[in-house]
Amino acid sequence: MIAKGFIREHRVLRITTLFGDMQDTVKWNKAIDIDENCTIHQGKVIELFCQDHKRLCCSVCFANQHRRCANCDSIDEIVKKLSKDEMRDKLESLSSLLQCITKLQKENKSQYDGLCTKKEDICSLFAKKIEEAKVFLDQAHEQWLKRFEVEHKHHTDNIEVVSDELKRFHTTTTQAKSMLSSVLDSGSDRQIFVVQSKLHAQITDHFNHLETLKIWELTDSYSFKSNQLEKFTKTIKFEDAIPSKKLSDALNKILVCGKSITGKDLPSPLPWLANIKLMSATFKKVSDCYEKECVGYYGLFIDDNRVVISNFSKISLDVYDTSNYFAKLVYSFKSDSEPYDLCYAFGMKRVYVAFGKCVVQYEIKNEGTTFVEVERIPVKGNVIGIAKTFDGFVTANKSSTTFRWSDFSIKCSLLNGKLRDWPVICSSFCGRKIAYNTEGGVIVMDTKGNKLSEYSCSGRKQVGLSFDAEGNVITCFCDSQPEQINCDGKSRRIINFEETYESFIPGNITFHPEGHRCIVFKYCNRGCTIFRIFEIEKI
Structure with missing residues (x-):
């Protein structure tokens, strides 16, 4: 709890906008203190900083929102330990972030232009298809009309043939009637009978002739079904253009480049570690794991108790729960090829995994039971070892160590004098x-x-x-206990992870981002890996 008398007197300069107009004229290139008013509580001055929430606050902010926070200190105490190198790094991080945003803006503009071009291409293609359809309809109509005209002429010709035959039969019948009428008026009975018989035979013969003609199946009407035309004459709704969407990685890239600005980076080492000299700290085993048919020396913590391990032999990423003394396999994610080293992308749930010719970022969800591939990045050079730095990455293979930018493009390479049996690389907590x-x-x-x-x-x-x-280097050997070398290089010690009943030679060590725990892999060439979780003992 901060005492009420903590707040000192201030010379307050009114600050408006972001860091804009001030009541007093100030030359920013001179080292002078400027007290800033609280934007929430009028008349109160910013005096404190809450490490837990990364917020500046006045005494009222502290009393209302931060009094139960474990790490709330005065700004005066914090600035005593302020590192200008760290601030320069933050400035460099801002520069990197601006470059990243500029690149993203160009990519966004290119995506916009590409989408507009694609839209114009589709509209042009659609219009061309419509014109082709019109031509096709005109051609189909012309062909249909020709066929109909031919068929119609055929039907009407048949009717005209029938009409001609009926006309001739009409003539025959008319003549028979006239002749029979004349004979009835002036002829004898014999003549009447003979003429009538002849006329009957004549009409019968003509009628029989008509029956032999195949002309009597006539077309009396037309019917027409416009089913196909109705597809065009009714309201037409063409298929919509289907958008192909993918999740933008812009926020991911911003978080990677501006991790120290956005506050989305890894947790910091626990405060109580500052009270311990790590060169003399003791390690206590809290969990143990033994897996047959498992080879791997790389791993990361994804929370306080769960770890993800690269398994060379099974070609998988294995998640273990180490909350109990005997670690338990939770999930095994099968990868496309043999996985090597891992490092954090941002936060503890996003990791990069080296696969030699590419680096893949995964988001690990549901307590380690779900792996979501966020991005797959082809890289120049073979990548086995990988570590994250403040402004990018450093990678290694048997022949070289390479500094890379945040997009994994090469910044510079350091060639080794001789090929290494196995590339070993790491970065400090601050990167x-x-x-x-x-x-x-x-x-x-x-x-x-x-x-x-x-x-x-x-x-x-x-x-x-x-x-x-603390920035001390710990190096592991194939035949002895690891050495811890002081960051100033003046002293070193052997850390004994071995137990009286069993030989245990550490092959690699990976610390939790908070610095209090570590994964210790046993060096073994017999086709199995034992790893243990050790915790630094508090004084």
Whole structure:
């Protein structure tokens, strides 16, 4: 609890907008203190900073919202420990973030232009198809009309043939009537009978002739079904253009580039570790795991108790629950190819996995039982070891160590004198230093490639490398217990992870982002991996 008398007197300068007009004229290039008013509580001055919520606050903010927070300190106390190098790194991070946003804006503009071009292409194609359809309809109509005209002429010709035959039969009948009428008026009975018989035979013969003609099946009408035309004459709704959507990775890229600005990065080392000298700390085993037919020396914590392990032999990423003394396999995610080293993307649930020719980012959900592929990035050079730095990544293979930008493009490469049996690489908790193995020792560099220190390992084969929360280097060997080398290089010690009843040679060590726990892999070449979870003991 902060005492009421904590608040000191202030010379208040009115600040408007973001950092705009001030009541007093201030030259920003001079080192002077400027007190800022609280934007929420009028007349109150910003005096405190809540580490838990990353918020500036006045005394009223503290009393109302942050008094139960464990890490709420005065700004005066915080600035005593302020590192200008850290602020310069934040400035560099802002520059990287601006470059990232500029690139995303260009990509967004390109996506917009591409979408508009695609729309015009589709409309042009559609109009062309409509014109083709019109031509086809005109041609179909012309052909249909020709067929109908031919058929109609055929039907009308038949009717005209019938009409001609009926006309001739009409003539025959008329003549017979006239002749019979004449004979009845002036002829004898014999003549009447003879003429009548002849006329009857004549009419009968003509009628029989008509019956032999195949002309009597006549067309009396037409019917027409316009089913096909109705498809065009009715209201037509053409198929809509189907959008092909994918989740934008813009926020992901912004989070990666601006992790220190957005506040979405990994948790910081626990405060109580600052009271312990890690060069003399003791480690207590809290969980144990033994798996047959499992080979792997890379892993990460995805929360306080669950870890994800690269399994070379099963070609999988395995998640274990280490909350109990005996770790339990929770889920095994089958990968496309052999997985190697891992590092965090941002937060503990997003990880990058090295697969040699590519790096894949996964989001791990549902307590480790679901892996969602976020992005797959092809890389130049073979990537086995991978570590995250403040402004990008550092990767390694048997022949080189490579600094990369946040998009995994190559910044610069450091060729090793001889091929390494196995590339070993790590980055510090703050991401400002990296360490990698050479034939004879360990080299520590900053992220610009400047060598900070070099430690000899007397030609012993190194199989693992890590930083603790203080920046001390821990290197593992294939035949002995690991050595912890002080960050100033002046002292070193052996950390004994071995137990009296069993030989245990650590092959690699990976710390929890909060610095209090670590995964310790047993070095073994017999086709199995034992890993254990150790915790730093509090004083």
